[in-house]
Each structure stands twice: as structure tokens, then as C-alpha cells.
Amino acid sequence: MTGTGRFPHLFRPMRLGPITLANRIVFGAHPTGYAEDGLPTERHAAYYAARARGGAGLIIAEEQSVHPSDRPRERTIRGFDPAVVARHRKVTEAVHREGVPILAQINHNGGQSTSLYSRRPLWAPSPVADPAFREVPKALERQEISEIIDGYGLVAGHCVEGGFDGVELQCAHSSIVRAFLSPATNRRGDRYGGSPANRTRLLSEIISEVRRRIGPDLVLGVRLCCDELVDGGTTLEDAIAVARVLEASGKVDYVGASIGVSTAAPHLDGASMHIPPGYALFVANALRRAVDLPVIGAGRFKDPVQADRALADGHCDLVDVVRGQIADPDFAAKARAGAPEAVRVCLSCNQDCVGRVRANRRLGCVENPRVGREFLPALSSRRAGRDVLVAGAGPAGLQTALAAARAGHRVRVYEAERAAGGQVLLAASTPGRAEFGVLVRNQLTECRRLGVRVEYGRPVDAELVRREAPEVLVVATGARPRRPAWGRGRERVVDVRDVLSGRVRPSGSVLLVDEVGFHQATGTAELLADRGCVVEVVTSAMVVGQDLATTLDLENWCVRATAKGIGETCDHEVVRVGECARTGRLEVELAYLPTGETSGRTVDWVVCALPQAPLDGLYRALRRHPSVQTLRVGDCVAPRRVDMAVIEGERIGTSL
Ligand SMILES: Cc1cc2nc3c(=O)[nH]c(=O)nc-3n(C[C@H](O)[C@H](O)[C@H](O)COP(=O)(O)O)c2cc1C
Ligand code: SF4
Numbered sequence: 001m002t003g004t005g006r007f008p009h010l011f012r013p014m015r016l017g018p019i020t021l022a023n024r025i026v027f028g029a030h031p032t033g034y035a036e037d038g039l040p041t042e043r044h045a046a047y048y049a050a051r052a053r054g055g056a057g058l059i060i061a062e063e064q065s066v067h068p069s070d071r072p073r074e075r076t077i078r079g080f081d082p083a084v085v086a087r088h089r090k091v092t093e094a095v096h097r098e099g100v101p102i103l104a105q106i107n108h109n110g111g112q113s114t115s116l117y118s119r120r121p122l123w124a125p126s127p128v129a130d131p132a133f134r135e136v137p138k139a140l141e142r143q144e145i146s147e148i149i150d151g152y153g154l155v156a157g158h159c160v161e162g163g164f165d166g167v168e169l170q171c172a173h174s175s176i177v178r179a180f181l182s183p184a185t186n187r188r189g190d191r192y193g194g195s196p197a198n199r200t201r202l203l204s205e206i207i208s209e210v211r212r213r214i215g216p217d218l219v220l221g222v223r224l225c226c227d228e229l230v231d232g233g234t235t236l237e238d239a240i241a242v243a244r245v246l247e248a249s250g251k252v253d254y255v256g257a258s259i260g261v262s263t264a265a266p267h268l269d270g271a272s273m274h275i276p277p278g279y280a281l282f283v284a285n286a287l288r289r290a291v292d293l294p295v296i297g298a299g300r301f302k303d304p305v306q307a308d309r310a311l312a313d314g315h316c317d318l319v320d321v322v323r324g325q326i327a328d329p330d331f332a333a334k335a336r337a338g339a340p341e342a343v344r345v346c347l348s349c350n351q352d353c354v355g356r357v358r359a360n361r362r363l364g365c366v367e368n369p370r371v372g373r374e375f376l377p378a379l380s381s382r383r384a385g386r387d388v389l390v391a392g393a394g395p396a397g398l399q400t401a402l403a404a405a406r407a408g409h410r411v412r413v414y415e416a417e418r419a420a421g422g423q424v425l426l427a428a429s430t431p432g433r434a435e436f437g438v439l440v441r442n443q444l445t446e447c448r449r450l451g452v453r454v455e456y457g458r459p460v461d462a463e464l465v466r467r468e469a470p471e472v473l474v475v476a477t478g479a480r481p482r483r484p485a486w487g488r489g490r491e492r493v494v495d496v497r498d499v500l501s502g503r504v505r506p507s508g509s510v511l512l513v514d515e516v517g518f519h520q521a522t523g524t525a526e527l528l529a530d531r532g533c534v535v536e537v538v539t540s541a542m543v544v545g546q547d548l549a550t551t552l553d554l555e556n557w558c559v560r561a562t563a564k565g566i567g568e569t570c571d572h573e574v575v576r577v578g579e580c581a582r583t584g585r586l587e588v589e590l591a592y593l594p595t596g597e598t599s600g601r602t603v604d605w606v607v608c609a610l611p612q613a614p615l616d617g618l619y620r621a622l623r624r625h626p627s628v629q630t631l632r633v634g635d636c637v638a639p640r641r642v643d644m645a646v647i648e649g650e651r652i653g654t655s656l
Pocket of ligand 1: 030170172223271272293299300301320321322323324353354357588
């Protein structure tokens with residue numbers, strides 16, 4: 001059955017104000033970090049064009065700032081700069097060549113920003129500091145409100161000149177308009193504060209100005225925060241009232257429905273795999289029942305089946321698939337072709353999309369090394385048809401194999417274990433993280449499609465290489481746990497990998513040592529707490545699972561850790577582990593780093609998440625082989641995170 005038959009709701013065309021969409025799949029707005037000097041680039045054009053070519057029904061380009069007082073990120077687009085127009089044209093022409101409409105999101109982040117880049121005070125309805133940035137903004141004066149409205153108009157005008165099919169006002173996660181709408185951040189006593197009508201005034205005036213500038217033939221959408229989940233903030237009822245005002249204005253063509261505030265509930269902005277798919281659909285559903293405007297639903301739509309179901313059930317009229325199309329630009333085309341199983345499903349890991357953008361880096365994707373590089377020609381092999389053996393079917397080995405096969409080589413992968421995936425499989429076995437394992441499933445699907453042979457229970461050694469005599473050997477044997485000096489000779493001092501692989505099964509009280517700062521310690525801590533262990537995590541860092549903040553997982557980890565009774569001790573390192581002669585229990589001495597003061601714990605097990613050591617014996621043995629070109633990739637070069645394994649695999653596989 002074709003996709004249009006299999007997903008009848010997704011592929012039903014629809015009118016959106018003055019334009020027609022071929023299908024209901026939206027590639028919604030998200031900052032990319034691709035701007036240079038505040039202007040869009042060819043990186044943007046190629047990035048959006050790839051999703052348009054891949055079948056998206058509508059693209060909404062990343063947010064542009066409407067005023068110099070708003071520069072939340074280093075690479076924010078200065079929509080008010082007339083120089084954007086020529087750059088916009090390049091972007092819109094590239095997308096229109098694929099026959100797909102493109103809107104521009106425009107915004108002012110108000111107090112949810114920083115003066116770090118602009119060196120100007122933040123502007124907001126009232127001097128209420130944002131909980132994340134903690135910077136007290138300047139309350140807008142009447143004249144400045146007019147400047148903001150004019151800014152929206154100016155930027156909308158630039159979008160028209162730049163060839164966009166319309167604009168979307170971001171009044172959702174992070175926006176001065178949201179701050180005006182919300183009783184939590186709008187404490188004004190003038191005609192822009194107080195009653196709901198007064199709080200909605202700025203939005204209404206912006207809509208009038210923007211509609212005046214774009215005219216009747218372009219789309220105007222408004223993305224609303226439908227539940228701030230903040231004490232005293234905007235509720236769903238408030239948002240419905242605003243949506244009714246928008247509808248009554250006759251100037252708005254659709255509403256987008258999201259929940260949470262970026263800086264107060266960031267884990268709901270780009271929700272990770274710990275939040276259920278479709279978590280924000282209830283607000284879309286409520287808006288749809290309240291108004292006749294088309295509603296865009298958002299939030300962890302990752303596969304066409306689920307997206308079609310949201311439409312079929314009447315929750316929304318359009319579905320935002322953002323990370324789903326970052327990971328696989330051909331998401332829509334594959335669904336349309338009736339091949340949803342071919343979609344490279346997003347993991348909702350947030351590592352290279354949200355994580356990099358929040359660090360002011362260019363957006364990427366752990367699964368898709370081409371993200372942000374679509375404007376570059378795909379690397380091609382100088383000598384196709386080589387006989388390639390990859391040792392190890394972890395993410396680095398599999399990516400090498402599929403990239404090499406794509407480049408025209410004959411590739412086989414030998415894996416010593418009974419399954420592919422290496423550490424990814426272990427990581428995916430911790431509570432709430434099963435979706436991480438989809439990475440390997442996606443890679444294996446692609447390997448199968450490309451004819452790569454993957455064999456299990458086949459360790460590679462020098463003898464095997466001599467017998468099979470490949471032209472190229474790529475060693476992807478990964479890393480091994482490093483035993484801490486303080487744990488030597490203690491059987492119950494183990495690594496998280498020992499626990500996750502089932503080699504040991506700790507019980508009783510467990511001290512988990514987190515020196516990695518990512519999911520290794522926190523995931524294992526949850527697993528053990530779920531099994532009834534009494535768990536404490538100790539780290540030399542200031543926070544357990546420090547880097548979880550980058551993937552929007554920290555807040556939720558803290559909530560879950562508290563619920564599961566997991567203790568956390570920061571700024572401490574393990575100095576010594578002894579064994580009680582009488583009870584056999586482990587006696588752990590910890591040092592408080594700022595003072596060196598020591599304290600003790602008596603536990604049944606110590607489980608370590610520590611930096612690992614490369615497993616590079618095979619590479620070292622064969623690197624000077626006279627007839628087999630021997631390369632290595634991934635953790636056996638240097639143990640890192642999965643994004644680097646995939647990027648390196650792609651690089652090596654395409655360069656053979
Ligand atoms: C890196 C990143 C940044 C985002 N920033 C914005 C933004 O500036 N404006 C916005 O309306 N939504 C933003 N979003 C939210 C997306 O539009 C979308 O609602 C969210 O990713 C949930 O959809 P998904 O699960 O399909 O990714 C962002 C999402 C990501 C992944
Ligand atoms: S980095 Fe992770 S969450 Fe982001 S698009 Fe890729 S797979 Fe999805």
C-alpha cells in the first residue's frame with residue numbers, strides 16, 4: 001500500500017489561509033546556529049531545501065529577532081537588518097524550487113535572554129527576572145512598546161521582500177509576547193497589563209501591524225504557549241481565550257499549540273525520550289475544539305504512524321515533526337512511499353540538536369552526520385569497489401560500514417558478540433532510555449538496504465585477517481572500562497557496564513561514582529533503585545549528571561531521583577575503599593574537594609562510571625600490515641560519545 005493509502009490523514013492536502021499544502025507534515029521553527037554575522041546562509045538554504053525535497057508539507061524557518069534589544073544566542077538572525085532580504089531570497093528560492101511553501105518565524109525573546117551578546121538591557125513587560133537567565137529586564141516604556149510593534153512590522157516586511165509565504169509569531173516557549181500574555185511575568189498597571197484583554201493587547205497590535213505589512217495573500221500564524229506550567233502563569237483556559245481573540249480578529253490563519261516555557265520548564269521545549277511522545281497534544285486538542293482555525297500539534301512526533309494517528313483522532317490539523325526530520329530529511333517521502341520502516345527514527349536524545357544549539361554551536365544530529373552540511377557536496381570515494389572488513393558492530397563500525405557501502409565498496413562487519421550495538425545497547429537498557437537503541441536498529445536497517453553483511457560471534461584477530469586478506473580493515477572495537485586504583489582487588493567494585501550487561505547483580509546499598517557526567521551513572525542508579533537497592537551517587541563535579549542539562553534531562557532526572565530515593569553527593573571523590581573484616585562490606589572514604597575533609601560510607605557495592613580506555617590491541621597489532629590498510633574509528637581511537645563515533649565512521653567510510 002502506498003503511503004497516501006496507509007497514512008490517509010497525513011497526505012490529505014489542505015488550505016492554510018491563502019496557500020495550499022500538499023500534506024500535513026510541518027518542519028517547525030528551531031534555531032540552527034547556521035547564521036553568520038546575523039544573516040541567513042547557504043547552510044540554511046540547503047538544510048531547509050533538503051527537508052522540502054524530502055516531502056515536508058510546510059517549512060517554518062528559524063526565528064529572527066525583531067529588535068536589537070533581543071540577541072539571545074550568538075548566532076541569532078537580525079531580522080531587522082535590511083541585509084537579510086537578499087539572504088532570505090536564497091533560502092526561499094531553494095525551498096520553492098522543491099515546490100514547498102516556507103514561513104519565517106519572528107520573535108523577541110524579552111526577558112528570556114541575555115545581555116551577553118547585545119550589551120543592552122533586556123526588554124520585558126515588567127522587571128521580573130527569568131529563572132534561567134536571572135537577569136532583571138527593563139520594563140518597557142510606552143515608546144518602546146511602539147518600537148517593538150514597529151520591529152515586528154519591519155521584519156515582516158523583510159520576509160515579504162525575501163520571498164517567504166508568510167510569518168509565524170513565536171508567542172510560545174520564549175517570547176516577549178508570551179511574557180505580556182502571562183500574569184506571572186506581566187505586572188503592569190497600564191493598558192498592557194492587568195486584565196486578560198490588556199495583556200492580549202500587545203499581541204493584537206502586533207498582529208494588526210504584521211497583517212498590514214504582509215497583506216492578505218500571505219500566511220500569518222501564531223504559536224501559543226497553551227500552559228506555562230508555572231505558578232500563576234498562563235493556563236489552558238487563558239490560551240483558549242487568546243485563540244478566540246485571534247480567530248475573531250480575522251487576521252490569523254492558524255495557531256500552533258505548545259506547552260512549557262523554555263527557561264522555566266525547558267524539558268518540555270524539546271522533550272527528550274523521558275517524556276512520552278505526543279505529550280503536548282492535549283493542548284492542541286483543546287484549541288481545536290475551541291476555535292475553527294487550523295491547529296499545529298507538536299511534541300515528539302517521530303514516526304508517520306503516530307503522526308497520522310494524531311490527525312485521525314482529531315487532535316490537530318497539522319503535525320510538527322522537527323527532530324524527526326532533522327534525523328531523516330526524507331521522513332515524509334518515505335511515509336508517502338509506504339515505507340515508514342525505512343525512516344531513520346529520531347532518538348529524542350537531544351545531544352546534537354538541542355545540545356549543540358544551547359552551546360552556541362551549529363545544530364547537528366547524532367544519527368545524521370549530513371545535518372548542517374547539506375550545502376557541501378557529499379564526499380565520494382576515490383577508489384570504489386574495495387574489499388572492506390569492519391571489526392566491531394558498534395555505532396562507529398556500523399556507520400563506517402554503511403558509509404563505505406554507499407561509496408561503492410564491498411563491506412562486511414564482524415562482531416565478536418551475539419548482537420550489534422556495543423555500549424549503545426547497554427545504555428538503552430536503563431530505565432526510560434530504550435529509544436537510544438533505535439540508533440543501532442536504524443544503522444542495521446541501512447546496512448541491510450546497502451547489502452552490508454553483518455556476522456555475529458566473529459572476533460577478528462591477526463589470523464582471520466591473514467586468511468580473509470581484505471584490502472581495508474577498519475578496527476571499531478570500542479573501549480573497555482578502566483578500573484580505578486582504589487578499587488583494585490575488590491570484587492564488588494565494578495563498572496556500570498558490568499551491571500548493565502548482567503555480569504554482576506548488585507543488591508543492598510550501592511555507591512555509584514559518576515566521573516562522566518552523562519547518562520551512564522544516572523541511568524544505572526535508576527535501574528538499581530528500581531531493583532530495590534539503596535543508591536547514592538557521588539561525583540567530584542558540582543552536579544550529578546552535569547551534562548544532562550545540555551539535553552534538557554537534568555530537571556527530570558532530579559525529579560525521578562528524588563522519587564526513587566536516590567541520594568546525591570557532589571564535590572566529593574573516592575580516596576580509598578577497604579573491606580570490613582567482620583561484615584565483608586565495603587568501607588569507602590570520600591574527600592570533600594574544597595577542603596580535603598574526609599567522610600565515610602559503608603556499602604555493599606561500588607559501581608563506577610569512569611572515563612574508559614580504548615580497546616585498540618587489534619589496531620596496534622596490524623597497523624603496519626604490509627598488504628591490508630588498517631584504520632581505526634570511534635572509541636578505540638579515544639572513548640567519546642556516540643555522536644563522535646558516528647561522525648568518524650561516516651568520515652572514514654566515505655574516504656576509503
Ligand atoms: C534545537 C531546537 C530548538 C527549538 N527552538 C524553537 C524555537 O525557537 N521556536 C519554536 O517555536 N520552537 C522551537 N523548538 C520546538 C520545536 O518547534 C518543536 O516544537 C519541538 O522540537 C517538538 O517537536 P519535535 O518533537 O518534533 O522535535 C525547538 C526545537 C529544537 C529541537
Ligand atoms: S540529535 Fe538526537 S534528538 Fe536530535 S534530531 Fe538527532 S536523534 Fe533526534
